[in-house]
Amino acid sequence: MVRSDVQLMLDVKAGEEVSFELLLHRYRTPLVHFLYRMVRDQASAEDLAQEVFLRVYRAREQYEPSAKFTTWMFRIATNLALNAKRDGRHRQLEVSIGQPGETAGETNTGHAPSVEVADAQPGIESELIARDRTAMIRLAIEALPEKQRAAVLLHKYQEMGYDEIAKVLQCSESALKSLLFRAYETLRTELAPLVETGRAPAARAKSGEVRTS
Amino acid sequence: MNCQRMEKNLIAYLDGKASASERRKVEAHLAECGECHERAEQFRMLWGVLDEWPAPPPSANFDANVLAHVAEAPARAGFWAWLIPSPRAAFALTAVVLLSVWLSSMRPSRPSQVVVAQSSGGEADFKMIEDLPVLEDYDVLSNFDALSYLPASPAPATQVQPRL
Numbered sequence: 001m002v003r004s005d006v007q008l009m010l011d012v013k014a015g016e017e018v019s020f021e022l023l024l025h026r027y028r029t030p031l032v033h034f035l036y037r038m039v040r041d042q043a044s045a046e047d048l049a050q051e052v053f054l055r056v057y058r059a060r061e062q063y064e065p066s067a068k069f070t071t072w073m074f075r076i077a078t079n080l081a082l083n084a085k086r087d088g089r090h091r092q093l094e095v096s097i098g099q100p101g102e103t104a105g106e107t108n109t110g111h112a113p114s115v116e117v118a119d120a121q122p123g124i125e126s127e128l129i130a131r132d133r134t135a136m137i138r139l140a141i142e143a144l145p146e147k148q149r150a151a152v153l154l155h156k157y158q159e160m161g162y163d164e165i166a167k168v169l170q171c172s173e174s175a176l177k178s179l180l181f182r183a184y185e186t187l188r189t190e191l192a193p194l195v196e197t198g199r200a201p202a203a204r205a206k207s208g209e210v211r212t213s
Numbered sequence: 214m215n216c217q218r219m220e221k222n223l224i225a226y227l228d229g230k231a232s233a234s235e236r237r238k239v240e241a242h243l244a245e246c247g248e249c250h251e252r253a254e255q256f257r258m259l260w261g262v263l264d265e266w267p268a269p270p271p272s273a274n275f276d277a278n279v280l281a282h283v284a285e286a287p288a289r290a291g292f293w294a295w296l297i298p299s300p301r302a303a304f305a306l307t308a309v310v311l312l313s314v315w316l317s318s319m320r321p322s323r324p325s326q327v328v329v330a331q332s333s334g335g336e337a338d339f340k341m342i343e344d345l346p347v348l349e350d351y352d353v354l355s356n357f358d359a360l361s362y363l364p365a366s367p368a369p370a371t372q373v374q375p376r377l
Binding site for chain 2: 020037057134180181
């Protein structure tokens, strides 16, 4: 039987360390993905994700199952990421379009990019196009006001429900829907070249990430 | 429903999370408003475009790093935790204790002179003791054991008078 997040957290509170490892295993990927898109840097995202898990662990004594575990965890993550962005501690150097590691399907683990000096490779043109498209998406989302950005990431990439996102961002569901509408309206304008030449319309196509609800 | 109301309802409609009545209202508006219809179609396409931004998975040593940090986290507060003061308070308390010890060690300077004087002979001893204001009432103090080495009471009188 799969134990719920709340049960696992209560077990952690009771001193069962193994339950913490289960929570870590369950949420490390969505958390790192979310933070990567918030701070746009893999190393910083992992640092912040570690901090989130550490804070969850330290707060185990005070944990009360009144709020959903993921709501609590993503609220911590959102606040840490926004503070990090404001402090500029995790701001990368100015990045031009075509930053290594942003290519679709490529994982950025902080190592040197593996696609340098690949003129002779077939398909390099389509790869460059994909990289440009990815960079445009990233820059457009990054240009959103911070609350809209967090809302889009939680809605589009984490596939959270409105009620939970509203609790994470501490606003009403109605305000959240307006927030999302305005954010997607901005993105529709900013990414018009991509949307117009968009691929097959996908009704909220699955991004293959772990659902948090 | 008008265009402004769509701001609150379009996202839930596209997500398939609108109620039946909301869905009917949105569909009715989309059927008559070309601008909102276009927006709805482009929102759907936009969501497909956004999927093109991948995020890398956590590195292989992520779990180990987290667990290492957790292992360093302070143990849960025990019953005696309240006894442990802050480092600043501990330093202040230690400083006060050391200062007290040092000050108390300064005080017995005069009695030590008495002790030294004890070994230098009867008359000199008495002169030293005589100078001490505490010995004004000699008759009383002579009863103390500490002064038992002093000469008998007539003797001091005879020794002191010539000096005066």
